Amino acid sequence: MLEEHSASGPAQPVAATKDASGESREVENGTQRALNGAGRLSEAAVAVEGAKVDRGEMLRYLGHAGQEIAPELAARIDGAVELCERTSAPRFSWRTFPVRRGYDDQGKPVLKLEGSTLELPGADISAHLEGATECVVLACTLGLSNEREARRLAAVDATTAALFSAAGSALVETVADMCSADALAAAKERGLTAGSRFSPGYGDLPLSVQPHIVRILGADRRIGMTPTQGGFVVPAKSVTAFMGLFEGPRAAVDRRSCVACPARERCMLRKMGTPCYR
Amino acid sequence: MLPITNAIQNLREQGKPCGAEALREAGALCDSKRLRIKDEYLARVLAGEEYLLFDGAMGTMLQGAGLAAGELPELLCLTNPQEVTAIHRAYVEAGSQAVTTNTFGANARKLGDAARVDEVFKAAVECVRASGARYVAADIGPTGALLEPLGTLPFDEAYDLFAEQVRAAAAAGADIILIETMADLLEMKAAVLAAKENCNLPVFATMTFEEDGRTFLGTSPRIAAMTLAALGVQALGVNCSLGPAELLPIVREMAAAASCPIMVQANAGLPKMVDGHTVYEVTPESYARDAAALIEAGASIVGGCCGTSPAYISQLSALVERHRPVPRDVRALCGVTSANRAVVLEGRDVAVIGERINPTGKKRLKEALRTGNVDYILNEAIGQTEAGADILDVNAGLPELDEAAVLCDLVGRIQSVTGCPLQIDSSDPAAVEAAVRVYAGKPIVNSVNGKRENLEAVLPVVKHYGCAVIGLTLDENGIPPTAEERFAIAERIVRTAESYGIPREDVFIDCLVMAAATNQSEVVEILRAITMCKERLGVRTVLGVSNVSFGLPLREVVNATFLSAAFAAGLDMPILNPNSARYREAVDSWRVLCGQDAGARHYVEEYAGRTLSPSSAPAGASGAAGGAQAGSAQPGGAAGSAASGVAPSASNATAEANADPESQLRHCIVSGRRAQAADAVRTLLAMHDPMDIIDAMLIPALDEVGDKFERGTFFLPQLMASAEAAKPGFDVIREAAPADATATKGELALATVKGDIHDIGKNIVRMLLENYGYKVYDLGRDVDPQAVVDCVRERGLKLVGLSALMTTTVRGMEETIRLLREQTPDVQVFVGGAVLTPEYAQMVGADYYAKDAAESAKLCAKVFGENHGE
Structure with a gap:
């Protein structure tokens, strides 16, 4: 009698689709790999299977710095992780554009992504993409089933809601890593290397860039991500970012750091010497 | 906006009749006879007698011509009309009869300052006309x-955007309104209502589904079809999504659930990059092969979406040219929907309607409604859902409330935490209209009765918004005593509903239960009336069961017996408290007996290994005692495991048992054990003053936890678990002690500021403060500055906490504080959030900065402590 898409969402992430030959695509690192030819575009949207919450990462988000965790709390953490993985339907999408330096209407220097309407203002993204010939624009999300469960938990159980939120933050990072790896693999085929991700809101790159990312990727239609007036996106557990592509080998200069982080001044994790990046 | 209620009021004021015909005449109620259908052929298409061939992709063609990512393709109608017309013409030459304007994103929100909506539609319609x-x-x-409540766009704003487009399209001379690529059923409903209320063109509505057969928001094809058909669109279906082969099950599901024409516009499979160009994997030939199956499955309006071109359309043309659709035989479904669940009754299936969200006789719910404690209501919704309710009744009828506003708000919030379809329960037709308008899905309206004025006020709302309705067998003369008289009223309600175009599958008759203690002879008449309605009218029936036992001891026993008898008489949807174990047993066992629980699978799963519980305690089953009842009636059978939750490990249990209750309580809180804290407080109440327990035990334990958190010995979840453990302790004291002894320690409001949607931090603070004994008015996220001011003023608050996550939203904080200073200068403000610093806090004009939840608790102690001293 009932058909249900319960708050707990689909039990499994969406099944892999088949390519033109009718065969399932190769699966590598849990990511359904896109076969991209020239590699300028992910599949319309890649549905990720089997992504797992990194508990270390999740605990760091909760401010964990070695405190002993009693069995009761450990069980709740396990439950939140399981719930998060079950209610998420992770998807990502990315596209590559050539980078060109130019000026905006007011004559300020900006980065332009050729073939799109996107212009990136600010010194930080400019420095981050210094030397890059192309730029990957990417968007990843855990989906609205995760968002819906977060709303439900907020009403019934604030502690679990906080654990669930941290699990989601960790999981969407993992999905972003998978997305980056997917784009990097395609870039490698063309002899390019990739830098690290840089998101709107880092340094002086404004959050208001985010709705433009949604638009140029068609991320609303493709992965169910919509912008809000304030420059955020729904679902909340989403990542948008830019990643430079470089010709020739790239020295490991831009390993992740706290330099561009807006929270660096007050960050407890940084003070304790256990920063949020790995 | 209440178009139906307003139209009726106008007619009444003018002393005119306001029946179905008068409303159609006035244009308030849609009427297929008044639709502007361009020609006879289109009329036959809408009757399912002819095929209609649409065009294929526009965006793909434009991108092929070099449109940059992120550009607004709609502007090309103004700047490059010849090119746009050339694409249209290519489709016409390939056989397209209907061609779609290049206006997919032409709403005021997306166009911004680039162009006006009406000029884009005018140019776009001209482009299509010019193509022939x-x-x-x-x-x-x-x-x-995304619409509220998951997103931030209010329903009315979405409606206004669509209405502007519809008016522009109609003024420009369009023949059909095509609403497409929708993933959100509520957004689709806003668009359909905008179309129905602002033009009289035929409306085609298609949604887009993912690989799992659901939209991004969880709507299935059947839910979409049931809801859209009830809303009265002329054609419905699916577009975009996937390739034509993958759409076959979706089309089948929709065709089985709606009798109107089914429309399909599939993608040419998935895009790929080959040599720098986007290509789609499905060829025109294989597209047509798969489309043939879609047509066979019932689609009669076909075209293409992403990746299709005139080559695909000419293949489709060959399929439908000189053919006629085979008439479809669609069995009418009896059911209701939410955005992600359909409840469909077949044969003798029964569905349970949960009655808990109704303030009548429920003190705590009344209090929650008055103080805006939405979480209490959401927990009632979630609890009933988990207890197995299929549909939830929602009633917000308190004389001091703006019922329409409260009901609207509750509908959205409840729908965001439960998939159960809702039953909108109000005696005020305006409140009903306001609520069903913003409801995602096909709801039940509770209720209409046999009085003429009531029929005239409620039925047009039911029809316009595509609802089902409960018909009460009472009229101007009250509730008649015999089955025959009740049946006569039911018959009148069904006939009148049909005159509005409401099919009898959507009318559920309530034969109205009387108390056996006062109207004993009527009980069997009610049962007889149910059978008569079912057999002679062919309608489903509902019944509010628990009234029957009013005035009798052990009411639950009487209720369960009556419920079983009513099931046997043909009751389909009992309205009851799903938390009651006896009710659940009666429903679960009846579902075995009537064949709904096939192979008794659910019953065996649920009841195998259980033993019968002893007869329930003599407390009354409903009325004022309802709240307590709900709490104690956890799943009846889990006999072995105590209701008090997970038992601690053996060694801990012994250690705690040996400790004195005071240190036991401290231990419970510090180690975050919710279950045992209540027991410890109960023990302590026998020897201590309630205030002593709070001030000398609960609060110091919480302070100890706060210190540990500050020193880094505890991290956030431990702090929260401790606060959580203190709550049952406070609750026990509140239940036991006189109100004045346990008055809240202070009242404050919390809000995540305008522009910001991240509320996890604010929620943590709220939870902590509540468990410290403060009364918190949680205003939610993305809160308008004026709403904060209004709350402060209405409640006379002395303290407000504001949260913002990002630098950009700190501006919203500053604006809120400025307004507070202006209008409520006495209030103090503390702020917090990821990017906040003491300097920032000072800059935006806050009194205090709280770096984390623990500090906000300290701060409250300071603020309210000082106030006590005054």
């Missing part, structure tokens, strides 16, 4: 923003 197409379909896509 037979029909112009005005294209309307999603707004690009």
